[in-house]
Every structure is written in structure tokens, then in C-alpha cells.
Amino acid sequence: MKGTFMRINVLQHTPNEGPGMIQSWSQENGHQMYVYHPYQFGYLPTADETDLLVILGGPMSPNDDLPWIKQERELIQTLIDQDKPIFGVCYGAQQIVKTLGYAVTKAPAKEVGWAPVYRRDTKILDIPEELDVLHWHEEMFEIPEKAQLLFSSDKVENQGFVMGHRIVGLQFHLEPAADNIREMIVNDFPYLKGSVLNQSTADILTKAVPYKNKTTLFKLLNYITN
Template identity: 70%
Template sequence: MRINVLQHTPNEGPGSIQDWAHAHGYQLYIYHPYQFGFLPTADETDMLVILGGPMSPNDDLAWIKQERALIQELLANETPIFGACFGAQQITKTLGYPVTKGPAKEVGWAPVYRKSDVIPGLPEKLTALHWHEDMFQIPEGAQLLFSSDNLVNQGFVLNHHVVGLQFHFEPKEDNVREMVINDHPYIKGSVLNQSAEEILARQVPDENKNVMFQILNYITEN
């Protein structure tokens, strides 16, 4: 399987998604469209991962629109797609739903609650890393997968092969450090009221990697 990853900022990489790909012997190709302008084609994509970033799907940038054209093709082909944060918003925007400011800016560690049993074995409550202030709408036909105390629309699953999460399960310890040291000014104004030091001091829960694996296994099942 060829997994094409769209990375949108240097400090938000695939993290444990890369571990999952390696564990299965899959090939991982990482694209940086915001910098180089290149995207894979639908024909060479067996699975698409769309990561987070500081931009918005509402930005008038050619590569953002080109990403959505690719997503549209892959949705039509029923190709597995996973989107995190900006990536999840890109999926819903492709489906015709608006991306808007959420009720509160969430940056830091906070619980999310499972709202559907469609993916077997997910815990009822998990602690996730949040790094966002925009939100998506749940597409018609999709199931609400996660909510938080501050935002209902935290995750969705669509047609068995598409999952979008507003938060992050994929970062490992080094990834969290990279996000915080490079983007710590963004923490200001978060409803979670956590400092950079407090975010760094929190250990990444071991179960987050396990859940990331469960989600990826689910969307790639035949």
C-alpha cells in the first residue's frame, strides 16, 4: 500500500501514523504542498493522510483548492482518508460544508469522549492534544465520533473509510515538543488555560497511539 501524507507545516508530522505504516510494511510518501506545490495523483494513492497546519480551508490559496480536488477524487473512489485538524476541515469543506470559528480556542491537553461505537474497541474517554480554533460541520451521512467539553464536533467517521479528527492523536513525545517550541505563541487565548511548560510536562498517553492504530486499521479494512 502507498500512503500519501500531506504535511502542512514543519512541526506537525505524521507521528504514530508513520509507526503504523512501518508496522504493516506500507510505503509512506510525505508531501509538503505549502512549500513545494506538489501533490500526488489519485491513481498513485492507496490511502491519504491530511495533517494539520496553521492555515484555513477558507484561505484563497491554489494548493489548498488543489488538495480538495484530490480529496474529491479519492472520496469518489472510496479510498481510505484520515484527516487531522486542518485535514479534517479540508474533507468537510470538499463535501460542501463550511469551516467556521469554534465556540472556543482549544490549545493543550483535554479529554474527548467517544460518541459512536462504529469503530470497535475505542475507549469512552481519552486525553488528546488540541491545537485549533476553527471547527468543521459533521457531513450528512457521517457519524459523530468524538466530542469535547468545549466543542461537539471533534470527530467523524464517514462510509467506513474516512475519519476526520479536530484534535491530535498522532503526536509522540518529540512531536509535542516540536509543536510547542515552534508554535508556543498560538497557546495564548486558549480556553484550556495551559502554559507551554504545562503542555510539555504532560506525558502523551500510551493509549493514543493504540487508538490511532485502531482508527487506521478500521478505514483500511476491506
């Protein structure tokens, strides 16, 4: 798929968590991106018009009993059956796991802010052994049987997985650039309360986004679309 035009369909689940640097990757590779807001408008793309599905984070849980959440999983299952690439972030990764029949539960610690994750698998070449990433979650996913654990943090083991050559799910966020993080903070700063990372809004905002977050994000997207 790499080197050819793709239609990238993005499922966005809250106004302040957009595609961020995923959009930069799309533009640099000459693809077209369509952003859907199923939580507001109720529309989803079809599998036939999807070359890459990106499922972003949000304040909801995949355990919530909402029709559009179940419809998302139907789309995910169809794309898995068609061997099409899927990239899930936070809630998005959890949706993939739920689709595969595995559990999403409360994490042992609520992580909100910057903290390192560590590579646990070398299947994807040239991924850094450690990344300083943005966390924004209090649930976690079970690792599917056919997937490999890709990243862990000090507080939550299951931080990322890769399944085959088409699916990557991350519990943390590589996609936000500095402007995106400012948007998250000014709109969702109350969520910092109760985080084991004990970071203030100033702590998060003054941290420069590491450049290798962008390069790692691009490597992951290249891997599942190559």
C-alpha cells in the first residue's frame, strides 16, 4: 500500500483529540483524510471506502452501551477480515481489543501526563527502546492472543500491541503536536485529578514534544500500510 494513494478514514470521538501528526503523515504521503465524528453525527465510513482506519481516543469506554460504539466494532471486524490496516489510539486501541473478544478494564493506575514507555517487542524495526509520551487514560486493554505486546510503562504493562502486519494499538498518545496538547489541556484539564503522575497543566504544557514521537508514529503507520 505504501507509495499508493489511500483514503484514510479517521474516527474522532471528542473535539479536543484530533488526528494531530497523523494528518501530517497523510499529507506527506499524498493521501486523503476524512474525519468522522460518530459520537455527534452518527455516521461511519464503509469498509469498501476505507484503505486505512484510524480510531482516536475519547472520554467514553468501549464497555459503554451505545449503538455507534457497537457499529464501530462491526466496521473494525470487517476490516480485519479484509486484512486492511487499522491504527488505534487509547479508546481506539481498546475498541480493537473488544472487537477481537478481549477485555477492557480499569488500569492499575490512572495515567495523565508525560511518562516513559518501553519497547517490549522488536517485530517493528527501528522503534526506540524508550519513548517519553503523553498518557490520558484510566482503562487498559488485554493483549489479544495473536498479538504481541509492543510497549509497557512503569505503571501499566499493556501500553501497546501489534497484530500481524496490519494492526497497531497504543494506549498512549504519539499523535499530538504542541498545539494539540494545548487544546487537550484547556478543554480537559480536570481529568488530571487523580493521576499517579501528579503533573500540573504547566508541567504538561512546558514539556517539548519529543521529535522521536513523530518519527515513531510515522514508522508505525508505514509498517501497517507497507
